[in-house]
Amino acid sequence: MSIRRDIPQIVLLRERVEERFGKRLSVHADFLALVAVIEMEQRQHISESTLERVWGYSTRGYDTVSLHTLDILSQYATGCRWVDFCKLLQRESGCESQFFDVEHISSSELTVGDRLQIGWLPNRLCQLRYLGDNRFVAEQCENSKMQAGDTFSCIQFALGVELQMTDFISHNAPTHQPLSYIVGHQNGLTTLRLLNKGAINYNIGK
Helix, strand or coil: CEEECCCHHHHHHHHHHHHHHCCCCCCHHHHHHHHHHHHHHHCCCCCHHHHHHHHCCCCCCCCEEEHHHHHHHHHHHHCCCHHHHHHHHHHHHCCCHHHHCCCEEEHHHCCCCCEEEEEECCCEEEEEEEEECCEEEEEEEECCCCCCCCEEECCEEEECCCEEEEEEECCCCCCCCCEEEEECCCCCEEEEEEEECCCCCCCCCC
């Protein structure tokens, strides 16, 4: 599972890693040195090119980071896995203002027919279409309890923040009783994209 490297949690993780390492990572030699330190202290291998991708030093245009890489860096910087590091940040923040500091999409910004792609750990991926009045319908879902045809209400989607869906109606349920449905409870959304404005068809992966 890959996570966009520009979310605030990863920015803060880079700062924690540099604090532990003792200097800013700014040239290729710095990343080589950190690779050696991690291999010696943690007995885990991570390539310098992977580290450069996390820091945005790489010129190859990568904008995502694997969960495995984040686990290694979190363990080096704080002694805990990525999910636990994110929980630590939430406790340290002590307020909900974090919700508005991350990349987000509000339903008020959308028009009927707009499509979104959302994802959460470990490998969930769903394509949604906006119906209007803060309401969405799932069109394609992978590895999720939410299925095509399910509808729900939501006013905002944000990376790194759990998604709370209200008036959730399962298309396959014998009784269409509205429920509340929360995804990404521990790590929040890891994928959030506006696919295309008002398009009729979109196939994930193309």
